[in-house]
Amino acid sequence: MTQESAPQQPPFDGPPLSLEEELAAARAEPEPGPSIETVNESLKDGLNRCPKCGGTDVQLRGSTGNLVCLFCRHEWQEARVEEEFGLGEGIDQLDGTVIASGARRIQADVADVLTFKCEACGAEVVVDTAHALNARCHWCRHTLNVNQQIANGAVPDAVLPFKLTKDEAVEKIRGFASKRRLFAHKRFKAEFVPENVLGVYLPYLVIDARAESEYWGKAEVETRRWTEKQGDKSVTYYAADVYRISRKVAFTVDDLTIEGAAERADLSSGTTNNIVNSVLPFDTKNAVRWNASYLVGFTSEKRDLDVENLGPVLEDQLLSIGRSQVEPSLGRFDRGVRWEQERIDVGGSRWVSMYLPVWLYSYRQESNGLLHYIAVNARTGETMGSIPVSKPRLLLAALTVGTVLEGVAGAILVATS
Amino acid sequence: MSAAWALGVAHVVQVSPLASDGGVWLLAAGPAGAVTTYWLIYRYYRNNDKTHEFERDTLIAAQPVEGGEEKVDHISRTRDSDIDGDNHRQHRSRVDRVR
Secondary structure (H helix, E strand, C coil): CCCCCCCCCCCCCCCCCCHHHHHHHHHCCCCCCCEECCCCHHHCCCECCCCCCCCCCEEEECCCCEEEECCCCCEECCCEHHHHCCCCCCHHHCCEEEEEHHHCCCCCCCCCEEEEECCCCCCEEEEECCCCCEEECCCCCCEEECCCCCCCCCCCCEECCCCCCHHHHHHHHHHHHHCCCCCECHHHHHHCCHHHCEEEEEEEEEEEEEEEEEEEEEEEEEEEEEEEEECCEEEEEEEEEEEEEEEEEEEEEEEEEEECCHHHHCCCCCCCHHHHHHCCCCCHHHCEECCHHHHCCCEECCCCCCHHHHHHHHHHHHHHHHHHHHHHHHCCCCCCEEEEEEEEEEEEEEEEEEEEEEEEEEEECCCCCCEEEEEEECCCCCEEECCCECHHHHHHHHHHHHHHHHHHHHHHHHHCC | CCHHHHHHHHHHHHHCHHHHCCHHHHHHHHHHHHHHHHHHHHHHHHCCCCCCCHHHHCEEEECCCEEEEEEEEEEEEECCCCCCCCCCCCCCCCCEECC
16 A cells, blocks of 8 residues: 655745736846956056065076076975865765856956056056066066956956976977978978077966766677678678667866967867867966066966856766766667767866967968968977978878889789789 | 780680689789778878867866666677777767757
8 A cells, every 4th residue: 555645735835926026036136146356456556576676577497397586596386276265076976067156157348458546656557468477667677567357358367377387388390290201291391490489378267077978879799790701702791689678877177277268279280279278288276366467577368268068068078978988888888879968967067267378380371371380398298280281292191102012012902913 | 904814814714713703802812902002001191181189189177977778689690790880989970959
């Protein structure tokens, strides 16, 4: 005998709202989600002073990854954001979308050009934040830095300092190109000057996420294989069982890294942005709190993509990660699997914007206008590039190989006739 | 490739017993070799197939995979050696999204 369950009473949620209150609630702006405040308050006045002597001539020392005071040679570094903001923790308990303050929505009406009042002498100094986040006061020579988080995407939550020096990057680029000389475009070889490499901080969003993905499809297992004679030929036939299968996996990802600039995120075949993308990943766990002094001597690109823009990209990458996670469970389906449907449920995500360091050598090919890059990950040294090809040389090599093979094939046929 | 050479090859195809029992495919070696050479060298220089392998290079902690399978059909005779549209290794090829 089954027990009849009592009808469920909805929990008491206060008296019903009036029509006006209901309408007001419907019109209300969505409440901002949880956030992580990453502003470096100690640097608010724009003068990054040496903690020892108070000098403002501060820049990154590449060999150590520390900031160095050019006046007293004292070295120090900002705190790692991983510990400072607890970014490595609680990924499996993430709920909703948590956005760090430097990854917040970009406001279109915020100008890129900032006017600073030098705290040392009172002069006004202009900084174009689209390209640089430091400027020298032309009166008192103090270096002024953009340390506050302006809502134009120029100031991230964290920065991963350059580690590879320019000389090391030049050697990497030279080594990469020298292995690809034979079929390289003649003009590229003549104009190749790896010393023109530029150190660039590129904007990325680094994401922790908790997700569950599910897949449905068909799979086949071979049950028999046999050969039949058809005239002079032997033909192989197969018999197989067909299965309807599903797979589900829950997982977390730590520091998934996605391009934060639309120009770099375009990985279509008309660009060589895939080169810059392929030098990922970075050791993002070593990223430190924002301090514009890390950018002195380097250029930077501004983030122009928001979390909303990148939501679909994150879902796409999580679906791919889920598919790779379920692949080992498909071993028995020796005739393969055809996935037909998929679902992703992102339970929670945490977004932090970072500047990551890349040494970039670029070359525009005159004949087709394509911009080729050779990129060096300035932390790991991973190097990837696109070298313009001399098509006549390549065709000659292909025809030579083809002719030799055709000659060998002809000889075999003649020998067996 | 000269016309005379091509005619010679055609003659060989006609007289060769290897050609008559399927050896003709050998003549595809030249064009196939040329195309493969071009493609391999081009790819080595341009690296247009390279991207960040985030499926492999990201820190991922996964729970055990769950799922089920149910036999729904039997193919008793086919010349196909594998399933149509096999995509289990193409992790980035998207299929119908269930919302």
